[in-house]
Amino acid sequence: MKKILLTGAQGQVGWELARTLASLGEIHAFGRGELDLTQPDSIRTAMARVQPDIVVNAAAYTAVDKAEAEPEAAFAVNATAPGILAEEVRRLGALLVHYSTDYVFDGSKAGAYTEDDPPCPINVYGRSKLAGEEAIRQRGCRHLIFRISWIYGLRGGNFLLTMLRLARERPELRVVMDQVGAPTWSRLVAEITALALAREQPPEGLYHLGSEDAVSWAGFAREIFRLSGIPVLVRDIPSSEYPLPARRPLNSRLCGRRLRDAIGLALPSWQQGLALCLADESQDVV
Numbered sequence: 001m002k003k004i005l006l007t008g009a010q011g012q013v014g015w016e017l018a019r020t021l022a023s024l025g026e027i028h029a030f031g032r033g034e035l036d037l038t039q040p041d042s043i044r045t046a047m048a049r050v051q052p053d054i055v056v057n058a059a060a061y062t063a064v065d066k067a068e069a070e071p072e073a074a075f076a077v078n079a080t081a082p083g084i085l086a087e088e089v090r091r092l093g094a095l096l097v098h099y100s101t102d103y104v105f106d107g108s109k110a111g112a113y114t115e116d117d118p119p120c121p122i123n124v125y126g127r128s129k130l131a132g133e134e135a136i137r138q139r140g141c142r143h144l145i146f147r148i149s150w151i152y153g154l155r156g157g158n159f160l161l162t163m164l165r166l167a168r169e170r171p172e173l174r175v176v177m178d179q180v181g182a183p184t185w186s187r188l189v190a191e192i193t194a195l196a197l198a199r200e201q202p203p204e205g206l207y208h209l210g211s212e213d214a215v216s217w218a219g220f221a222r223e224i225f226r227l228s229g230i231p232v233l234v235r236d237i238p239s240s241e242y243p244l245p246a247r248r249p250l251n252s253r254l255c256g257r258r259l260r261d262a263i264g265l266a267l268p269s270w271q272q273g274l275a276l277c278l279a280d281e282s283q284d285v286v
């Protein structure tokens with residue numbers, strides 16, 4: 001039976017992975033308390049204890065705005081730690097599964113970004129995540145990196161829960177309409193990861209995991225409220241009217257063709273994903 005070491009087990013994606021990957025092998029799930037990615041010894045001790053066949057790194061520094069003020073903290077978790085994990089994975093001859101982001105791009109492309117498009121991040125979080133990808137590739141271990149985007153679910157901190165909370169407080173919300181991307185339910189990321197790992201020869205390298213269709217944050221908010229039956233008004237605004245410490249790419253669309261061609265896996269449309277998430281009764285809002 002394969003041994004799987006999972007980091008970030010309390011995060012949005014990690015929480016789903018802890019359940020979904022359990023069908024694939026013996027899972028050793030670590031939250032920050034048991035495995036702190038800022039402590040190299042903590043990483044090496046966990047790796048030595050578990051001796052995993054597969055490491056799934058779902059831990060990350062994801063506070064996009066806060067990262068602008070504390071780049072060292074973001075780089076420690078998102079860049080240095082994946083490099084150490086990759087070193088350990090190479091020594092064990094294991095496979096490292098890692099998640100990156102649409103924020104490695106500047107958003108200036110007209111269509112969906114492919115894996116061959118040159119990254120050019122415009123904020124600290126994006127730069128730290130790109131450095132993490134590069135650190136893994138440089139170590140030369142077997143790896144599978146999924147770039148994902150706009151993750152939501154009914155747990156943790158995300159745009160869906162923020163919208164549901166704000167709608168209880170205000171009759172009208174102002175939401176940006178000039179940033180487009182594909183909102184993705186955390187469970188679908190976990191399920192696609194499990195399907196990829198269940199293959200005799202799991203894919204390796206870099207893959208974009210995004211549904212082909214895209215929407216603006218304002219359009220996403222409207223669909224959340226439509227499906228939830230909440231009568232709140234969403235007013236379209238440009239990003240310039242919602243100033244934040246970190247710039248966001250205007251185009252976050254990721255082309256999922258490479259993964260579909262490699263193993264026949266693709267995400268459902270973002271609308272289908274959202275409907276599935278909101279209809280799921282197995283999860284409580286946390």
Ligand SMILES: NC(=O)C1=CN([C@@H]2O[C@H](COP(=O)(O)OP(=O)(O)OC[C@H]3O[C@@H](n4cnc5c(N)ncnc54)[C@H](OP(=O)(O)O)[C@@H]3O)[C@@H](O)[C@H]2O)C=CC1
Nearest residue numbers: 008010011012013032036037059060062099101148150151
């Ligand atoms: N959220 C999104 O929209 C997107 C996320 N991604 C990527 O997907 C992956 C999963 O993200 P997601 O689940 O949404 O993120 P979350 O923020 O929900 O979860 C990240 C987890 O990492 C943990 N963590 C943070 N710092 C450390 C540390 N020093 N040591 C150990 N664990 C730590 C956090 O713990 P704690 O709660 O204690 O801080 C948290 O449980 C990440 O690689 C992220 O960059 C990519 C695109 C979009």
Ligand SMILES: Cc1cn([C@H]2C[C@H](O)[C@@H](COP(=O)(O)OP(=O)(O)O[C@H]3O[C@@H](C)C(=O)[C@@H](O)[C@H]3O)O2)c(=O)[nH]c1=O
Nearest residue numbers: 062064101102149150151159162174175176217242248
């Ligand atoms: C709450 C709110 C946000 N917004 C805008 C701000 C921002 O431009 C956009 C998205 O807001 P958020 O700050 O929730 O999203 P953000 O933290 O930028 O989300 C990103 O997280 C990282 C981790 C990723 O990797 C990305 O894929 C992406 O999901 O919506 C409004 O226009 N109105 C509002 O009321």
